[in-house]
Amino acid sequence: MANEAVPNNPILQDKATIKEAIKRHKKEVYTPVVPEQQFGFIHNNVDCIGCRACEIACKDKNGLPPGPRFRRVMYVEGGTYPAVYAYKVNMSCNHCAEPACLPTCPTGAIYKRKQDGIVDIDSSLCIGCRRCEAACPFGAPQFIPEQNIVSKCNMCVDEIDAGRKPYCVMACMMRVLDIGPIDKLREGNYATKAMAPHEKDKLVRQVKSMADPELTNPSIVFVAHSQGHVDKPKEPQ
Amino acid sequence: MNTSTDKWWIGVLAIVVAVIGGLGIHFMSNPGGTATPPQEKAAASTTEMQAQTPAPSAPTTSATDTPAPQQQTSISPEQAPETQPVAATLSAATSDYGQARRDPIHFKPAIDQATDADCLKCHQEVLDTNTRDTSPAGLKKVNTLAWYQTLDTYEGEQMTFHQRHLTAPFIKKVANMSCTTCHQGNDPRDEVSGTAVDTQTDLTMRKMVDPNTCLMCHGQFPYQNMGLPGPWHESGAAFQNNCLLCHAAIRTTRHKVNFLNAAGIEQEGVANSDSCYGCHGGRAWYRTSFPYPRHPWAGSGGTVPEWAKNRPTESDLRFLIEGSKP
Numbered sequence: 001m002a003n004e005a006v007p008n009n010p011i012l013q014d015k016a017t018i019k020e021a022i023k024r025h026k027k028e029v030y031t032p033v034v035p036e037q038q039f040g041f042i043h044n045n046v047d048c049i050g051c052r053a054c055e056i057a058c059k060d061k062n063g064l065p066p067g068p069r070f071r072r073v074m075y076v077e078g079g080t081y082p083a084v085y086a087y088k089v090n091m092s093c094n095h096c097a098e099p100a101c102l103p104t105c106p107t108g109a110i111y112k113r114k115q116d117g118i119v120d121i122d123s124s125l126c127i128g129c130r131r132c133e134a135a136c137p138f139g140a141p142q143f144i145p146e147q148n149i150v151s152k153c154n155m156c157v158d159e160i161d162a163g164r165k166p167y168c169v170m171a172c173m174m175r176v177l178d179i180g181p182i183d184k185l186r187e188g189n190y191a192t193k194a195m196a197p198h199e200k201d202k203l204v205r206q207v208k209s210m211a212d213p214e215l216t217n218p219s220i221v222f223v224a225h226s227q228g229h230v231d232k233p234k235e236p237q
Numbered sequence: 238m239n240t241s242t243d244k245w246w247i248g249v250l251a252i253v254v255a256v257i258g259g260l261g262i263h264f265m266s267n268p269g270g271t272a273t274p275p276q277e278k279a280a281a282s283t284t285e286m287q288a289q290t291p292a293p294s295a296p297t298t299s300a301t302d303t304p305a306p307q308q309q310t311s312i313s314p315e316q317a318p319e320t321q322p323v324a325a326t327l328s329a330a331t332s333d334y335g336q337a338r339r340d341p342i343h344f345k346p347a348i349d350q351a352t353d354a355d356c357l358k359c360h361q362e363v364l365d366t367n368t369r370d371t372s373p374a375g376l377k378k379v380n381t382l383a384w385y386q387t388l389d390t391y392e393g394e395q396m397t398f399h400q401r402h403l404t405a406p407f408i409k410k411v412a413n414m415s416c417t418t419c420h421q422g423n424d425p426r427d428e429v430s431g432t433a434v435d436t437q438t439d440l441t442m443r444k445m446v447d448p449n450t451c452l453m454c455h456g457q458f459p460y461q462n463m464g465l466p467g468p469w470h471e472s473g474a475a476f477q478n479n480c481l482l483c484h485a486a487i488r489t490t491r492h493k494v495n496f497l498n499a500a501g502i503e504q505e506g507v508a509n510s511d512s513c514y515g516c517h518g519g520r521a522w523y524r525t526s527f528p529y530p531r532h533p534w535a536g537s538g539g540t541v542p543e544w545a546k547n548r549p550t551e552s553d554l555r556f557l558i559e560g561s562k563p
Contacts, residue, residue, distance in 0.1 A: 030384050072443060091443060100455075100522040106383040106395055107376055124374035127381065127395060128366075134398045134451070135522040139443030148369050209442040215452070215523040 030103035035117035039155060040095060040182030040219030042194045045207065045228055048088040048176045050075055057171035058092070061156060068142035070153040071168050076208075076228065087225035089207055090177060092168065093140035093153035094218030095119045101132035101141055101152075113157070117182075117219065120154040123147075137211035138218060155179065182219040199223045206230050338425045345437060348422045349555065353403075356416040363399040385520045389511040410501045411512065418496040419446045452527040458518025459526040462544045469518055473510075480513040481506060490532045494556040 050073050058064070058071045071092035079085045095112075099119045102110045109125035110132060112118070121132070121141070126149040133141040133150055141152045156166035164170070169177050175193035184190035188200035195203070203221050206213045207228040222228070341347040342355060357364070371377050378395045385391075390407050402414050422437060423445050441447050458469050463483075465472045476482050492499040505512035511519065518526075531541070531548040551557065 074442060089442065098524045103384055104522060106378075106381040106386060107372060108381075109372070122374075125372045125376050127369045127372050127376070127378045129368045129395055129397050131383070131398045134446070135455070137441070137444065137448035137523075145366075147373070148366070149373065207442075209440065211441050211444065211448045212525075214525050215448055217524065 032098045032102075033112040033114060033117075035113065036115055038095070038097060038117035038182045038219050039160070039179055040117075040185055040221065041092070042178050042180065042185045042190075042192055042221050042223070043090045044174075044176035044194045044199070044223040045087045045089055045225045046223060047174055048073070048090060049174055050088045051173065053171045053173060054090065054168035054177055057167040058153070061167040062151070064142075064151075065144070065146060068144050068151065070140070070142060070151070072139070076225075078227065085225065085227045087228055089210070089222070089228070091138055091140075091210075091220065093119060093136075093155070094138050094216075094220045095155060096216035096218045098216050100135040100137065100216050104131035104135045106131070116160065118155045118157055118160065120157055121150065121152050123149050123151045126150050137215045182221070185221045195223050204229065335425075343425075344422045348417055348420070351417055353415050356420075360416075363397075364404060366397065367400075368395045368397055385515075388515050388519050389509050390505075390515050410498065411505055412497050412501075414496055419450050421447065448523070449527070452523055452525065453529075454516040455520055455522040456518070456526040457521045457524060458514070459544075460518075462526075462542070469514055473514075478510055480510045484513075487534050487537075493558060494552050495558050496556060 052073050055069055055071050055073055059069065062070060064070065071090065074089045074091070075086065076089060077084070077086040095118055097117070099110070099112060101121075102112060102119065105121075106129060107125045107127055109122045111120060111122070113120065128143070128148040128150065130141075130143055130150060132152075133143055141150045143150050156164075156168075159166055165179055169179055172178075178192040178194040180190040180192060185192070186203065186205065188195065188203055202223050204224045205218070205221055207222050207224050208230055210230075337359070342351050368378055381395060392407065393405065396405060402408055402419070403416075408414060422440065424437065424440055439447070460466075460468050460472065466475075492502050502512065528548050530552050531545045531550050533541075533545075
């Protein structure tokens, strides 16, 4: 890289400059973007009926083929008769405070917005190395084999910019899925139909079988089912 | 004459047609018959499965504009290391995707015995599918570099993460990774585990790999535990960017797990500290560090520091080298 002759073509000179700049930054770590406010999701695990309208709305909005699902409704069922239970966990990209996907991207296709903390991927810059898919603890990046690229939820950033809510939220007939500033959602101070006032104490940032939120500090909060509580819910740091 | 007995031949004809039709369907659905070798049938069934269900985890197609070379990085099932025969029963002849997902090889205990060859019989495409040469917008992969790829240990062109973890030259020097080092099965019921008596309890929602496995080599540099003034990119210069300046003397039982090549790591670490730093903060994905098992070194004293309290003293059982178990 450093031994390459400097080309005459100005465009190639720019590329050489970029490569040299990368080399100068050796061993410097990625510094997470600290957004002005962080948007996140709230999902009511108990009241969700698992209709998957949010999944379909998402696929419709993003033109996804069969296979990749930016949003996924997971059915959790268990117990032994007569003490059986069922609830749903609904996750897409959690637009983490310190997303694991972002620093893995060799092309800079993944970025975090300063104004609202949305983590977006410019799939037109993706070369399909799938590192982000491996790194994400919550399975958000989705590989699209037909194009050999990765894509993911961007919280319908165009809708957000237009002052509306994402397609998944708008499609939720039970009103159990919503977005809002994550700090207010965690405190239970954000007015949302996804949570009844008496459910404020049931808010958790992790449910059973979910990856440790300490890894990336995901921007999501759940109204958890009694069987979905982890032993020791951790508070965000 | 009775008209109903006159038309006995219609019944016979119907039976003959039914028999011929049945045989035809049978042979069309099993074109290879019983003489087809199991491996060929596995390949055939895999192709069929993939054609039916383009699962994200089992890509088969490269981008149409990237006719990437496939031979150089692939491990054929024959090349992959052979160990014990697997108890799994992945039917070579099955063409049913749902049935294949529920094959015992995808669950414990059979997955613990699975070799790479067993996995690659159906999943060879994870190694054969290369990155695109250019992104859809025209960005060439030769001009791209993730920040952690500026480490000295990074070499060669962009590869997929499966290739980097299994076939890249550097990983072969320092590790003995196999498919089951990371993959411990998954629950076909939307990757939620532990909710019924017949499902595994240690799976992670919506993931094929437990992120804690990744954390072992993709966690933060725990400079606070070492008493360093700051992260390695700030404090490394004070130590000549040489890990062994301290850790040549402060030595414990290191890297003695079955997915690492302890001798290779020692050798690479002497040559370049980026080989150490790579897995100890240099390639960090997450904001935490992995709580490695506590192996106090000679002369460390009997006091357990705060950060080491409640840590295990041995690695996970499945990572222990055979014969080294306590």
